[in-house]
Amino acid sequence: MHVLGIVASPRVNGNTDILVDEILSGVRSSGGTIDKIYISDFDIKPCDSCMNCMQEQKCVIEDGWQEIADKILKADGLVMGTPVYWNAVSAQMKLFMDRCFSFLNENFESAISGKSGAIVVSCGAPDEAMTKISALIIEDFMKFNKINIIGKITGVNFRDKSDALKNQKLMAEAFQTGRKFI
Numbered sequence: 001m002h003v004l005g006i007v008a009s010p011r012v013n014g015n016t017d018i019l020v021d022e023i024l025s026g027v028r029s030s031g032g033t034i035d036k037i038y039i040s041d042f043d044i045k046p047c048d049s050c051m052n053c054m055q056e057q058k059c060v061i062e063d064g065w066q067e068i069a070d071k072i073l074k075a076d077g078l079v080m081g082t083p084v085y086w087n088a089v090s091a092q093m094k095l096f097m098d099r100c101f102s103f104l105n106e107n108f109e110s111a112i113s114g115k116s117g118a119i120v121v122s123c124g125a126p127d128e129a130m131t132k133i134s135a136l137i138i139e140d141f142m143k144f145n146k147i148n149i150i151g152k153i154t155g156v157n158f159r160d161k162s163d164a165l166k167n168q169k170l171m172a173e174a175f176q177t178g179r180k181f182i
C-alpha cells in the first residue's frame with residue numbers, strides 16, 4: 001500500500017500538515033510506503049474547462065500538474081488535507097480538485113477510482129460545525145471519483161501553527177486512520 005499525502009495549506013508544519021503527517025505515520029507503522037506533496041510547491045494553473053481531457057484522460061495544460069498526476073496515479077491511497085478558509089476549502093485544494101477533472105473520461109469514469117482516501121480539515125473556530133462544508137466538499141469529490149473513504153479527521157480551535165500537536169486524542173485518531181489504509 002502506497003499512500004500520498006496532499007497538503008493544501010501553504011504552511012509547512014502547520015496544523016493540516018501535522019495531521020496529514022500523523023496519518024502517514026500510521027500508514028508507515030503498518031508497513032505501507034508514503035509520499036507527501038504541498039500543492040503550494042507546484043506551479044499549476046486553474047482548470048480552463050477545455051474538456052480535451054475527456055478524450056485523453058490527461059490534462060493538456062503544460063505546467064506542474066503532470067508531476068502531481070503521476071504521483072496520484074501511482075498511489076493506492078490519498079490523504080487530502082485542507083485548512084478552512086472562509087468556511088470552505090483552501091484555494092489550493094479547490095485548484096487540485098478541479099485539475100483532477102482530467103482523470104475522467106467521457107462517461108465520467110475516473111482513472112483514480114478504487115483508491116482509498118482519508119480527509120483532514122483544520123480550522124480556527126472552536127465549533128466542529130465550521131469543518132462541515134470543507135469535509136463535505138472533499139467527501140463529494142471522493143465519492144464522485146469512487147474513492148473508498150476510510151476516515152475523516154477534523155480539528156478545531158487551531159490558533160497557532162502547531163496547535164494540533166496539543167490535541168493528543170485527535171493525533172491518536174489520525175494515527176489510527178493511517179493504520180486503516182493497510
Ligand SMILES: Cc1cc2nc3c(=O)[nH]c(=O)nc-3n(C[C@H](O)[C@H](O)[C@H](O)COP(=O)(O)O)c2cc1C
Nearest residue numbers: 009011014015016083084085086087123124125158
Ligand atoms: C484566509 C484565511 C481564512 C480563514 N477562514 C477561516 C474560517 O472561515 N473559519 C475558521 O474557523 N478558520 C479560518 N481560518 C483559520 C484556519 O482555518 C486555521 O488557522 C487552520 O488551522 C489553518 O491551518 P494550517 O495551520 O494548516 O495552515 C482562516 C485562515 C486564513 C488564513
